[in-house]
Amino acid sequence: MLWCVSQMTALGRATGDVVLKFEPFVLHVLCRELRDAQLLHSAAIESGFRNSGITVGRGGKIVMAVRSTHCLEVPLSRQGKLMVSEEYIEFLVDVANGKMEENSRRIDRFYRCLELALNAAASTNNAPPEGTEEDRPVYVRRRRRRTVPRGARASAEDHGEELEPEDDTGSSLGILAAVLV
Template identity: 65%
Template sequence: MAAFARRKAQRLARPDPSRKRALDARAAELVRLLNARERFCSASSCDGRVVVMDTNGTGIQKKNCTWLLVTHDPCVKGDVMAALKKATGDVVFKFEPFVLHVLCQELQDAQLLHSVAIDSGFRNSGITVGRGGKITMAVRSTHCLEVPLSHKGRLMVSEEYIEFLVHVANQKMEENIRRIDRFHKGLERALEAADTLQKLCVPADTLFPEGPEKSHSVYVRRRKRWTAQKQAEPSRELEPHDDTESSLGLFTEIMI
């Protein structure tokens, strides 16, 4: 516990490494909520963005790219067209959804976050255990978008297609915002339930009474069921409330 607290203090004391040296607005409340708990420490975050970048013929590697447009809000075709006027190489239009990396003191803490993330629609989320036992929970989604627009400075698509891409990206941004909101609300409920259990002196492993291996199998079953439903109804995106095996129900059962 002391080692985690020391690592957390060191990390939070560092300057923000992002380009704008500050948290994104939508991620800020989540980061503050987690960092206020001794068992969690934010590592990195991005609340979702539309990016137009010139890869300069070097491939899509951010350190070698020229960023022509970056916005964390819905954009319009005019913004993209203005950015393209500055292009000299291969330009890519991207939508990158919300991502959050959190260091966790114990595996059960990461499992709590993972459950909330999956139920909120962030179905590419996962837990890693690194050297020295460092536990990291990554909140990730799959609704990305990446489309090439120009090659060697020459526009390869029509303005009509760019307008269509902007529309699709804005739809993804709106869904991204809804998922962040669901995750924030779900996390608040889960943390409150965990705090209540702690006050009642209920062992922490009550959150996952069957152990991490059994809990992991719950995630596997949930993902398989979601995949099967997606295949059965390809035109319908499964929403988190369709998942009847919600982990938050576990907290309710414990409280009862």
């Protein structure tokens, strides 16, 4: 981003509020298994995205958010009146450009860390035998039962329902790796 005289002139002609704003990279990934989200989370934290986190919804939906805190939002004018000097605006533009460069470096680091983690996970996934506790997903989505009137005794079988895990509980890392490449 380069600040020039024409932008300063445009800022002087503004009739409303003007805000200089920079927002860093944000990525939300829906994960099939908690260990996939944990792998992504580790890569994000190692890359500098310190505000990243994992959320598990009521239905077992696991979302990993890659976020950072290095944003910038500064008002420049209020109702058409410039509130800061041109020198301060140039300073803010330099700060925003620095944040943009840092954002790009973090994204590159995240990609490299994730690539290494995916390669390591792929090589260790071949090692454990099937059926181990490690292979089972932590969260299993189940169908909701029909509500039964109070006092009535009924089971899922009485209603012809069976509580089953979702059909495909395989790892989603291969899909994410294909998207990132």
